[in-house]
Amino acid sequence: MKWSLNLGRIAGIKILVHWTFALLLGWVAFTEVQRGSDLSATLLAIGFILAVFCCVVLHELGHALTARNYGINTKMITLLPIGGVASLEKMPEKPKQELLVALAGPAVNVVIAFLLWLVLPSLQGMPADDFFLRITADNFLYLLLFVNVVLVLFNAxxxxxxxxxxxxxxxxxxxxxxxxxxxxxxxxxxxxxxxxxxxxxxxxxxxxxxxxxxxxxxxxxxxxxxxxxxxRGHSVREGMMTNYVTLAPTDTVREAVGKLLMGSEHEFIIEEEGRVTGTLTRSQLIQAVKDEQMETPVARVMSSEVRTFNVQDKLSEAYTELQKSRAPLYPVLENGRLAGVINTDNINEFIMIKSALMH
Structure with a gap:
């Protein structure tokens, strides 16, 4: 996710925090200052928010590590002001596996709440008037227990x-x-x-x-x-486009602009004798024009790292990958040579046709 700070890895999973999380901490600090709290009380309130989000990370790790048992990897866990998001490659389709993956996250919160309940003394004697209104050293862990219970109920x-x-x-x-x-x-x-x-x-x-x-x-x-x-049951060959415009690595930005204006393509495959060497998007092309690179070969402004599909790959997997990556298109290869291109729009049209044929 863009504009996120990398906090490191846990069990090989990248932990990111989005910049908007700083707004939440700022709002908490501002609220404490407005109510007249001193520095220690303000820091304690911020510490409580950080403790809650540590529980959220553990919740998401519960999902991720359980999914890993079924061969499903998690690229990252991103912390947002509204909670955490574990970017699983997909959810298991077998009911038993999905059930266990879904339950794993709340189960972590149940364990945290239970452990806190075991170590904390009775609430008897705790002032009730501002128990939920102000975070203090006395009620810090009690409120953390309460939040974990709420997380379980909310996710239920x-x-x-x-x-x-x-x-x-x-x-x-x-x-x-x-x-x-x-x-x-x-x-x-x-x-x-x-x-x-x-x-x-x-x-x-x-x-x-x-x-x-x-x-x-x-x-x-x-x-x-x-x-x-x-x-399900269809291959990438059935959903790919075979009528498309390509560019050679030696074609200039000026020639690419000409093809952009003459047709409906917004992205181009760069290929040389059937071998894919890169892709060029409209935004990359416009940037090259702004940089006055009209006579520059497209090989110097294209993206050379290209994810491809094979004609025999499952169309459902291509759809999932396109949804996840938001890439404009992918080249499709057959025996290592360019055979077509595929994008989300074309797969959606394939779905509409299949749906119409069934009615």
């Missing part, structure tokens, strides 16, 4: 993209199959989201934000699973 909501939605889908999939289970879980999640939005108008505007998050998360999950079902 049976709606995507929360863990509860994935648990519900996995349980339903044992009997109904993944596609039908996803439809039911997504529809339930959207109904729940509408309820959150409705209640939010009367009680807490934050529920409106949660409702929107749940609604679009459920919708997106349902669409992706349906698309993958349409693509």
């Amino acid at each position: 909501i049976p709606a995507f993209p929360m863990d509860g939605g994935r648990v519900l889908r996995a349980l339903l999939a044992f009997k109904l199959g993944r596609v039908r289970a996803t439809q039911i879980a997504a529809n339930l999640g959207q109904l729940l989201a509408i309820f959150f939005v409705f209640i939010g108008f009367f009680y807490n505007p934050f529920l409106i934000l949660i409702g929107a998050f749940v609604f679009f998360g459920a919708y997106s999950e349902n669409i992706i699973v349906q698309h993958l079902d349409f693509l």
Whole structure:
């Protein structure tokens, strides 16, 4: 994710914190100053937020390390002001595996809460009037226990993209199959989201934000699973484009601009005698024009690191990769030579045609 600070790796997984996380810490510090807190109280409040997000990282590691047992890697865990995101390559499609991966995150919070409960003394004698209003050295760990319980309950909501939605889908999939289970879980999640939005108008505007998050998360999950079902059993050869414009490494930026203006292509494959040497996007081309490189060969402004597919690869895997990377297009090879190109638009058109043929 852009504008993220790399905090290092845990179990080989990169831990990133997005720059907007600093806004959360700044807001906490500002709030404490406004209420007249001294430096130690302000630092304690910031420390509490950092402790909560350590629990969030452990939660996401629970998902990631469980998924690793099934051959699914996690590239990174990114901390945002609203929580953490583990970038798993994909979710397991087998119901039992998905169930265990989904439960692993909340299970970590249960363990943290249980350990804190074991070591902390009774709450008896703790002042109740400002227990939840101000973080002190006395209630720090108690509040951390409370937050972990809330994380478990929040993630238990049976709606995507929360863990509860994935648990519900996995349980339903044992009997109904993944596609039908996803439809039911997504529809339930959207109904729940509408309820959150409705209640939010009367009680807490934050529920409106949660409702929107749940609604679009459920919708997106349902669409992706349906698309993958349409693509199952099809190869990249069936979804690739064979009518496309290429450039030679020796072609100039001026010649590339001419082809950009004459056609509908926004990205070009750079190839030499059937061998792919790079790709050139419209933004790279425009930047070269701004830098007055009109007579420069495209080989000097192109991207030379190119991810490719083979014609025999699964179309569903190409779709997943394109969704994840947001790359404009990928070259498709056959016996090491360029045979076509594939992008998200073309796969979506393939899905629309398949859907129309089924009705």
